Amino acid sequence: MILIHCPYCDETRPEIEFANAGEAHVARPEDPSTFDDSQWEGFLFIRSNPRGRHHERWRHIHGCGRFFNAIRDTVTDKFETTYKAGEPRR
Template sequence: MLLIHCPHCDETLPEAEFTYAGQAHVIRPGNPSDQTDEQWEEFLFLRANPKGPHYERWRHFHGCGRFFNAVRDTVTDRFLTTYRAGAPRPDLSSLTERLK
């Protein structure tokens, strides 16, 4: 069972409390009507699929209901950190150093 820390509630709870909401830090188009079909395809469907640390968006569905971001290692399925939506991305080098 995965344990996820909600940065809003300051609680670490089972994964069943949360809902995955996709890749974090996806920049939405400023003026949607100016986008080409190829740009829409990239925005809607193409996402990173890294082996290792990955920035993700989660929602504490059965708790506060708020969205937050997380860095999860896709190899080990371990959460390296969670942080509030809108906060800057944490430095991956400092997070991965703790794993060594």
């Protein structure tokens, strides 16, 4: 069983209480009206898929319901750390 620490609840709970929300720290476009179709494709769908350490966004769906960021190793599935949304990348 994978255990994940919610930085808002300050509890470590089973993975089933959480939902992965994709890559963390994806910058939104400053002026979306200037984007063409290929730029929107890149923003909405193209993500890195690294082997190893990866910054991800998670949601504690069966707890506080808040989004937070995590650093997880994609090879071992181990969580290095979690931190609140809005905090700088670690």
